[in-house]
Amino acid sequence: MKTHAREFNESARRYTVDLRHRDLIQKVLAGYYTKRDEYKNRFQNWSGARDLAAEIKWEAINHLDRYLDEFVSKLEARGTKVFWAPGAQEARDYIVGVARQHKVRSIIKSKSMTAEEIHLNDALEKEGFEVIESDLGEYIVQLRREPPYHLVFPAMHLTRQQISDLFHDKLGSEPTNNPEDLTMIARRVMRRKYCEADMGISGANFAIAETGMISITENEGNARLTTSLPKIHVALVGIEKVLPKLSDLALFLPMLATAGAGQSLTCYNTLYGGPRQPGEPDGPEEFHVVLLDNRRTELLADAEQREALHCIRCGACLNVCPIFKNVGGHSYGTTYQGPIGSVITPHLRGLQNWKHLSQASSLCGACTETCPVKINLHRHLLHNRRNAVRSHSSHLGKFFYAGFAFMMRRPASYQLATRLARVAQPWQHLIRGTIIDPLRAWTKTRSFPRLAEKSFRELWRERQTP
Amino acid sequence: MTNREVILSRIHEALKAAAPHPAFYNGATEPSPLPVSPQKWLPPVGKTLEEQIELFRQNAEALKAEFRACSDVSEAIQHVKKLAATGGWKKVGRHRGELTDAVAWELGVTEVQTDHGYGVDDLESCDAGLTQCEALVAQTGSVLVSAPTAGGRALSVLPPHHVVLARRNQMTPDLSAALERMQEKFKEQFPSFLSFISGPSRTGDIERILVLGAHGPKKLTILLIS
Numbered sequence: 001m002k003t004h005a006r007e008f009n010e011s012a013r014r015y016t017v018d019l020r021h022r023d024l025i026q027k028v029l030a031g032y033y034t035k036r037d038e039y040k041n042r043f044q045n046w047s048g049a050r051d052l053a054a055e056i057k058w059e060a061i062n063h064l065d066r067y068l069d070e071f072v073s074k075l076e077a078r079g080t081k082v083f084w085a086p087g088a089q090e091a092r093d094y095i096v097g098v099a100r101q102h103k104v105r106s107i108i109k110s111k112s113m114t115a116e117e118i119h120l121n122d123a124l125e126k127e128g129f130e131v132i133e134s135d136l137g138e139y140i141v142q143l144r145r146e147p148p149y150h151l152v153f154p155a156m157h158l159t160r161q162q163i164s165d166l167f168h169d170k171l172g173s174e175p176t177n178n179p180e181d182l183t184m185i186a187r188r189v190m191r192r193k194y195c196e197a198d199m200g201i202s203g204a205n206f207a208i209a210e211t212g213m214i215s216i217t218e219n220e221g222n223a224r225l226t227t228s229l230p231k232i233h234v235a236l237v238g239i240e241k242v243l244p245k246l247s248d249l250a251l252f253l254p255m256l257a258t259a260g261a262g263q264s265l266t267c268y269n270t271l272y273g274g275p276r277q278p279g280e281p282d283g284p285e286e287f288h289v290v291l292l293d294n295r296r297t298e299l300l301a302d303a304e305q306r307e308a309l310h311c312i313r314c315g316a317c318l319n320v321c322p323i324f325k326n327v328g329g330h331s332y333g334t335t336y337q338g339p340i341g342s343v344i345t346p347h348l349r350g351l352q353n354w355k356h357l358s359q360a361s362s363l364c365g366a367c368t369e370t371c372p373v374k375i376n377l378h379r380h381l382l383h384n385r386r387n388a389v390r391s392h393s394s395h396l397g398k399f400f401y402a403g404f405a406f407m408m409r410r411p412a413s414y415q416l417a418t419r420l421a422r423v424a425q426p427w428q429h430l431i432r433g434t435i436i437d438p439l440r441a442w443t444k445t446r447s448f449p450r451l452a453e454k455s456f457r458e459l460w461r462e463r464q465t466p
Numbered sequence: 467m468t469n470r471e472v473i474l475s476r477i478h479e480a481l482k483a484a485a486p487h488p489a490f491y492n493g494a495t496e497p498s499p500l501p502v503s504p505q506k507w508l509p510p511v512g513k514t515l516e517e518q519i520e521l522f523r524q525n526a527e528a529l530k531a532e533f534r535a536c537s538d539v540s541e542a543i544q545h546v547k548k549l550a551a552t553g554g555w556k557k558v559g560r561h562r563g564e565l566t567d568a569v570a571w572e573l574g575v576t577e578v579q580t581d582h583g584y585g586v587d588d589l590e591s592c593d594a595g596l597t598q599c600e601a602l603v604a605q606t607g608s609v610l611v612s613a614p615t616a617g618g619r620a621l622s623v624l625p626p627h628h629v630v631l632a633r634r635n636q637m638t639p640d641l642s643a644a645l646e647r648m649q650e651k652f653k654e655q656f657p658s659f660l661s662f663i664s665g666p667s668r669t670g671d672i673e674r675i676l677v678l679g680a681h682g683p684k685k686l687t688i689l690l691i692s
Contacts, residue, residue: 024673027673028673028674031674032674042509043507043508043509044506044507044508044509044510045506045507046507048506048507049504049507049508051488051489052504052507054488055487055488055489058485058487058488061485062481062484062485063481064477064481065474065477065478065481068473068474068477069474072470078656078658083469084468084469084470084472084473085469086469086472086473086476090469134681135671136669136671136672136680137669137671140671153670153671153674154671155671155672156674158672159673160672160673160675163672179672179673179675179677180677182672183669183671183672183677183679183680184679186680187679187680187681190681191590191681194681195586195587195590211649211656213656213660219667219668219669219670219680220667220668220669220671220680220681220682221623221667221680221681221682221683222680222681224619224623224661224682225620225623225624225681225682227619228618228619228620228623228624229586229620239473239477246645246648246649247503247642247645247646249641249645250503250504250508250640250641250642250645251504251507251508253641253662254508254509254606254641261670264509264525264606264607264664265606265608265662265664266664267529267663267664267665267666267667267668267682268623268661268662268663268664268667268682269608269661269662269664270659270660270661270662271659271660271661272658272659273656273657273658273659273660274658275658276613276658277613277657277658279614280613280614280618280657280658280659281561281580281581281582281583281584281613281617281618281621282580282583282584282613282618282619282620283613283618283619283658283659287658291473293473293476297473297476297477297479297480298480300476300477300480300481301476301479301480301483303483303484303485303486304485306485307485307488374488
């Protein structure tokens, strides 16, 4: 079996030379940068807003037990069924159980990365339930039977031509190059599904402790339809989504929209506080909230990296990451891509298998600078590198660094090494890029700069002796 | 141990080690108290109602919604009639309410009232949905609807044209003020559904090109009645 690291390397190598991919991503993100900056500049003080958002999330995460308790008791008081899921298996079993108990035939789903994380669709389909993704981007990648490319824009890597071909192939629609026509094809398919489905599954962007509500942010209206018409609504919520107060949304909703999509506010920001209440004309008869741990508490236990749980999944760090833009979202092989995915995946799925992701960074810090809740992302990548070495150091690495330290502590041996390197470099082209080239990781695709004729030490000595 | 106890004890255990407060990152010695409202960081809003209405208009129009200030109910009726004629409306969905009643009586097309339940296909085939709202938000150009004031959850999202009838005193400066109004109004008895609607339904999932009417309404009209 290939290791995750090898799969990452192979895929990354493929994508970095794919110019069509690069052009598409650059074009798509250019529009995002313009809009994001436009709406950021409308804030009286974006940086102050980030400070405040970071403090509110800190308060929530560092008193998580208290806020979760409050959230759950408020929800239950108005007839919501809450299930605490310690792991992915328990969450899947519970949701499959609800579907089975109600003899559900058709399930409609709105976008949820947490559902991707626990592979909920696979579990439901295996039990014979039909699950349709209603978010346009998610629907497209579902038809292609591939995971989302980006945690906010799942089909960002596809051109309209590819989507037209896909719809033609799977839905029998007429080929078209017009994004509006393509959207209307999906709209027509989905309309029937909303009316027929007897169960709707959603995620949540925020869980409000004070009032016992979940908040869902979206643009299309698919989440609203998913949670309005079917008689059962199941919301899958990571335990880290908690915000203490309802008024916190006044800050988080605009920040999420600005950082995530370059909007002042997304089209629909909806609060759900229970199943249909007495006197209300519609809404589900049953509302289930599944609270998912799935190793989030392990990240919580790491005080140094706990703030990674502050993440509101806006995807801003992906959009600015030079590595993400080159290797593409699918190379990561994770539910959460980009810098935040590289930080949290080793915690959620095992450090040794995913430590290579900490190297998928130039440590430029663009992610940290753009994060609306000020998570020190590139610092945490360094923490992961350190922890990976600490728990599983390689002998070769140890040997190399011991040699390096030996040489650097002795000026004479350093001088000898630089001289040898100057002599050896002209011969390097003979082995360049081959297995015996010590610099092959670099020289395979790049030329190595020529070493200077004279070292600084030699130049200095010449100047001192007139 | 129940699942709840399992997770809560894991959390309890995990939080024994303290994480540094973000206020200390920049060398501060004690955390700043959290402000009641994030107003001073968010986009600015004028103090007077007139300024707020003007800001709302700009924001709503930027979101591709139609906004119109009407001097009285009869002007609103005239405008909705015009929309019905141009849109060729044959059937509208609505709920009972002071403003929706007044407009719908004059409209003279078949109606689906959602107040006491409705057929999903019946509502789906409506040409427009007519609702009232809880509040308007100047800062973002949003309409806040709730289950009791907008005929439930689906009426404002299923028909292809959503028409909102609002009163001037429903204008609020920002999200904080709108949420505060809800907390004062409902206390502990919140409806099961509250939604901020900002413009007609949209998507950018195909090459990030804006398309209106993804799954919800393609058109949103907001009439502000004096």
